[in-house]
Amino acid sequence: MCGGTAQTTNSPEGWQDSAGCVSGAVSGPGRIYKKLLCTKIQKHAEPGRSTDHMDLNNSWSCSEFDLNEIRLIVYQDCERRGRQVLFDSKAVQKIEEVAAQKTEDVPVKMSAKCCPGGSSGSNSSHTSSGGSLHHAKEQLPKYQYTRPASDVNMLGEMMFGSVAMSYKGSTLKIHYIRSPPQLMISKVFSARMGSFCGSTNNLQDSFEYINQDPNLGKLNTSQNSLGPCRAGSNLAHSTPVDMPSRGQNEDRDSGIARSASLSSLLITPFPSPSSSTSSSSSYQRRWLRSQTTSLENGIIPRRTTDETFSLAEETCSSNPAMVRRKKIAISIIFSLCEKEEAQKNFQDFFFSHFPLFESHMNRLKSAIEKAMISCRKIAESSLRVQFYVGRLMEALRDFRDTIWNLYSVPRIAEPVWLSMMSSTLEKTQLCQRFLKEFTLLIEQINKNQFFAALLTAVLTYHLAWVPTVMPVDHPPIRAFSEKRTSQSVNMLAKTHPYNPLWAQLGDLYGAIGSPVRLTRTVVVGKQKDLVQRILYVLTYFLRCSELQENQLNWSGNHSEGDQILNGSKIITALEKGEVEESEYVVVTVRSEPALVPPILPLTAAEKRNPHPAGSTETPEDIDMRDLGPRPDREGSSRPEQSSEAGSVRYQEPALESSWKPQGTFGETEESRKEVPQGCSSRFSSCEVLGTEIKVNQQTVSEPWKVEIPKRLPDRSVAWPCPSRHFREKFPLEKVTFQIGSSVSPESDFESRSRRMEERVKACRQDPGSASSPSAKSRVPRDLAQDQQVSRCSFEPGFREDACRPQPQSSEGDGGESDRGFAEDRGIRTDTVADAAEQHHHITDSCAAPNSGAGVRGSTLERARGQCWQEVEGLSLAPVPARCVQRDSGQVPVADVPCGDADKRADCRMQGDIPRNESSDSALGDSDDETCASAMLDVGLGMEASLEVELPLPRSQSISTQNVRNFGRSLLAGYCSTYMPDLVLHGTGSDEKLKQCLAADLVHTVHHPVLDEPIAEAVCIIADTDKWSVQVATSQRKVMDSTKLGQDVLVSSQVSSLLQSILQLYKLHLPADFCIMHLEDRLQEMYLKSKMLSEYLRGHTRVHVKELGVVLGIESNDLPLLTAIASTHSPYVAQILL
């Protein structure tokens, strides 16, 4: 910045360097940077004696972040004249001229006045740093505006896009520029301006005057550089009609119905307290948010932002008839550090805190608007430019400061509530520590009811504590002192994901009541130690949710990932993946291939040549098909089946060596494993359908399974029960619980699987003897046969095909399989239980025709019956044909009369091998849950049966505590100066507060960081020097100029609470019990608010006496209790407002 023009314009390195060497020179921001660093260090150096635990630290190390690397560009795009740079901070040089006399005229002073939070405010910090900065009022530093940097055209292109958009509202863009690493955030606004008063023309004109830069557009000597006010009557208004502008106190009802928070106003109140709406308000906020931002039903623009860029003074009415197509883009560019770590840090911060960045950007925008408008009043070109540039630089400096502050502010290391929630080990110590501080404050600083007033205010406005005391109806899972996490919210997050960061931000600001209020708290005081204590204690009452970061992995062991899938394609992908992995190691982006291998659907090739069931194929072929597509299923709508097929694929990797893709029969080492290949996959798929993914995992490794279960649940409503049965029966070779995000299975299932495992082991040890005769019989069979069998069973539709004449099976598309489906279902419902049972018998008999003859006799009868039913359903189904078909592949079954039945039997055979007792009563073992889910599946399946189903891979979730969230970043410690975003912080003096607060509050309402309209912005100011607690709000102007807001009424509920906690503590009741009691008392307040809301249902006026007599609610409690009530009974606000 102090460097020459040449340096700054071109290479970024040069830029950086010049910025770096600035220190001694002019650059304001550079100075701040240094200064803040110092303060930070100081803070670390002198921790308060008793406040060690409140020690402050930075969540974000920002040493790598250079303020000067925030660049501002303003661009305009006019239909007629194309694009012009209106400002580029990189092109601005500051000239140290003590006597900038010319600029010392009216507009400057005016600017100082009309831009609160602007010059003087931030200046104070600058000057205090002892720099060579000048007060704006006295000497406006003279800036020289040079040629914009060379990249500016490119950046303009990025801001506006290469094609003009017709959209009138504002658009938001974020670009990442790789080299040099930069992050650009830009907003494009439609301009609203005077029709003939050439607005920015003057500016353009002026720049050219200075620059003589032809690139900046054609010189436009606008005559009318005077009096935009005069021009006002003709001001054009390009705001689209559907975007009503609004006054600052309006309810912005364009958005009201859509706003998650405000719409709570419209919602019928919750029923009686008996309904278990424990965390209802939190829950509801989140639910509504997920609904209002839903894409499922098409989009509903939630609110029409009337964000235009105003080039006309607000006092001027605009003339909509004169619309000129002009857009203004404002862009902020953050140069990122080349160091990965620092870069990542800042990016993390930027993206997680984006709402705050955006809010400040909006501020910057309004400052620019104002500068543009007011500079037009200046007739003389050079002055005008000087003024304009000065103002913009000032605004930019504010922006830089704010961002810097936000990034680097000292934070409370151990917010009490969050720590209690998350830390497991030190809870008692934590309680003791907190209670010690808490009671100390009650005792020492409650003179004048100061502390009670502060707590009253905090409880009244930061309402997120309310859901944490609403009693629930379910039993506590754990100990008493511990509240449980809200299950309903957890479930909601799973089924209807919303943005937890957003939810947390709302909680912190207390924006959960209705109407929505956004609250911050500032503790002012010279005694740093005391202020820090207060801040620390308040972090118990300023509550929010704790965030967890979950890394979801789809393959448990990606080291195995290499063998994923069939064929070389996958392997290549993986190779590539590994290469990439090494590339990304630093970023730690992935630990697994990003392309999730599908659990295969039908590939096109396979679709094209469907294999008839009985056709004699090479084992390889069959095998392949087993894994992949069912010929006849292809294109047909059978999600379940394809999913089965898919799941096979999927599990392969997990199976490790147990399965080799495509035609690797001969290669498989263990015959045991070879045999079951198809089956195992099928079985697992069945599990997928019927139950959770987890189960799936377990069964993967188990090769014995047959598809019965699979088929059952997915096909027929009536059949789900057996699946459990089978599960139980089927031995598991290896139980690997993959704990994913899925709901844990019934506990008894685990034990069952253990049992299974044992059985399996038994079987495994000597497969021949341990297993049933049928198993033996199976052994001799050749693989192909096995395969065939399994394949047949694999697919119901297929099976039917088999019964039918060939043509059908080869027909292979939707119609046919659909039919099959229908038939199937019919049959199934008829024969549920019986059939299931029979299958076992049949299986046995089929599998071991020789040994199981006796059994077979009877079972066959039944089987036949069933079979006939099926046949009837089919109405065609020439048995002989089918048998023939099957015969080709499978000798032993030849004597089974009925095609379908025996076919099934075949399949089942394998499953039954280990356990031959076909009469297993487990059939009757109805697992409701399984049933239910199976039925659900069927339901879903039928509904959505059009698409081919591909199962999702099972998941494994690794959770870590997320510290980069608002709960950790917006609860700050003792800061050198007042700051606008923080939910909580302390500061030494209220000087800046006085200057900025009103504007900040207004800004907060206008540009709510919550991305939805809010009704009011509130700031609680506790002054430990004056022992006063005041509440400032965006809604009321304070009459008394000595005050920032209104004094707080001390709630007697709160003071009695404080007193009793103190007394109990003095009676040496243990800290955690005191805290339990504290929570109980907070719960009492909640209950009283319930009563109050009930009372208000029938009354429009509160007769305080009535409440007082009965419940001890006094008038000073009313603000608190109504605020609490507004979180659960929105109508309260309506009544009282």
Next chain:
Amino acid sequence: MNAIVALCHFCELHGPRTLFCTEVLHAPLPQGAGSGDSPGQGEQAEEEEGGIQMSSRIRAHSPAEGASAESSSPGPKKSDMCEGCRSLAAGHPGYISHDKETSIKYVSHQHPNHPQLFSVVRQACVRSLSCEVCPGREGPIFFGDEQHGFVFSHTFFIKDSLARGFQRWYSIITIMMDRIYLINSWPFLLGKVRGIIDELQGKALKVFEAEQFGCPQRAQRMNTAFTPFLHQRNGNAARSLTSLTSDDNLWACLHTSFAWLLKACGSRLTEKLLEGAPTEDTLVQMEKLADLEEESESWDNSEAEEEEKAPVLLEGAEGQELTPCPADSSLLSGCGSWQPRKLPVFKSLRHMRQVLGAPSFRMLAWHVLMGNQVIWKSRDVDLVQSAFEVLRTMLPVGCVRIIPYSSQYEEAYRCNFLGLSPHVQIPSHVLSSEFAVIVEVHTATRSSLHPVGCEDDQSLSKYEFVVTSGSPVAADRVGPTILNKIEAALTNQNLSVDVVDQCLVCLKEEWMNKVKVLFKFTKVDSRPKEDTQKLLSILGASEEDNVKLLKFWMTGLSKTYKSHLMSTVRSPTASESRN
């Protein structure tokens, strides 16, 4: 995550095209909602969105729609599509994945079926590939507005030996309405999407290299005179991504990957949100219920119910067996709903107070609150029953032991509410005891004078009630604080019955909280008497009657609570290790 992920392609012939698009379908209502979690909002949401939602849902899955995506979907006409602009073969129904646990479905088609979404995706696609400018042309951009949704886009090239410049241009876009959410997810999405892109590019590179090896295009092209139509003519200008990557399963793979991406992004951050502890009443009710269940397990009368979610069960059972929850009493009080039965019953405490008269009621209530035995003698079982149901609302659930109607006297330790038939003899020591109160219900003579005026009390007017106790309460005694407050609430006709109910809830909880402290103090920690006295005054309960009341109410503490306190005393660290 409420988003759409799509793969877009800039076709040399047709410009920007959406190739493949994965949407998320959620269950219309959250799963928790069924358990009474938020009936209000549930309904509300249904009203507000339900219509649209259902219809669109059905639409999306209606056979006509899905089966013939080609014909009815708003997508481009067949003629406008070349191999390069197509993903799934014509007539391919698309893919679907179910996430069982969350009831979320991920559906993939070439285009969304929903017309509005179609245009949103289309717009995002066009913007991503031909409007927005990304330095280097490959890389991430975020853009969007409220009207068209917000988009995270990552553009990239895929090698194609036959394409102009040997590469084709694609983008993967993520569209959301929740702008903040999308921006928050940028680092995550960038990592994942780039991973997908890298793998796609890797596959394509292999193919490209193989093709170059077989037939070096560059050399060939260098030798051929440039003809502008060459690429369009040779038919290879439009190669599908499947062939460029030589992966027949590419679309299935992308479906799974996109679905996975959506799932992973949606569950990337989760919050832990605490809710309040259950009230003592709730706890006790649950304990009682658990006992009942244990008992009834052998009869196994509600197997099915047990499979249900606990809260449902609880609510159901509460209604059946543990009547005095506020909902019930409000039912009772709703005159209208009870009118038809015309049973002579008490509807509320206020009603009872009117019927008995203030002094009698006060005496009765006093005894109830202090845990003395309350005996009702009447021929009318329903009446007695209703009296108990009403009276018990003054006490914590744990303090209520009712024998609704007995043919013999039962000792006080067995019950504090006892209903007796008129003939049963009450032992004389009970009659004279100050710890018992007896309400005798006689059929009234015509001249009965109880102060009821309302017509709905007619059923009760045939009775007259005599309340007696061994030692009548002195009229000037202040009595327990809670009694006075209850009386005040009952007296004040401005307070609706619902308010009174809430009021009772508050009062009970308030006093139970005192009980808890006292219990901790005396029973757990066994602190000396002086301390206890101090404590009582802190609690505002040092008067004799209040102390008595607290002592009685202590018996109503839940086992859960008591054992928790006891255990933490025994092993102070016990509670720490949990979480």
